[in-house]
Amino acid sequence: MARAGLNAQRVTTAAADLADEVGFAEVSLSALAERLGVRVASLYSHVAGLGDLQTRVALLALAELADRAAEELAGRAGRDALAALGGVFRDYAREHPGRYAAAQHPLDHETALASAGPRHAAMTRAVLRDYHLAEPDRTHAVRLLGSVFHGYVSLELRGAFSHSAPGSDESWVRVIDSLDALLRSWPTTDEPRS
Helix, strand or coil, rough: CCCCCCCCHHHHHHHHHHHHHCHHHHHHHHHHHHHCCCCCHHCCHHHHHHHHHHHHHHHHHHHHHHHHHHHCCCCCHHHHHHHHHHHHHHHHHHHHHHHHHHCCCCCCEEEEHHCHHHHHHHHHHHHHHHHHHCHHHHHHHHHHHHHHHHHHHHHCCCCCCCCCCCHHHHHHHHHHHHHHHHHHCCCCCCCCCC
């Protein structure tokens, strides 16, 4: 019998909180059961196993990130929107490192399509409107932004920028400025390549 008050959402949120404390890779059913004060077998009334739990935490993180991004992007355009979008990922990763790692968890195709992932792509495309990129360049730019934002944030979380000057905040501003300049002068696909 399931513990009173325990449901899939509560289990998922508890796992996300645990991930923020110990790291997403360290979340186990036994550690979660201990945190919730239940036996591991009780968790199977709410999740199908560790893989299902990881997917649920990933979906929660993607949704939280999308909600934050939508709120921050409202009424912004150009460099301001670019900085806001990157800032959402950076701030979320600092506040919720385990959830942020979960947001990178691989999802199967159908789950990914039903997740907040497509909202992220749509918001990134909206940020790119002011840069007037046509396809396939817009898709290339979406991938570039994702790579830069996630790469920078991941390195920063690991302390990669903490041992040298200037500080990572100053570099972050330069990264945003550089991305803005690059997007404004993006080479079109019909330009000759060397």
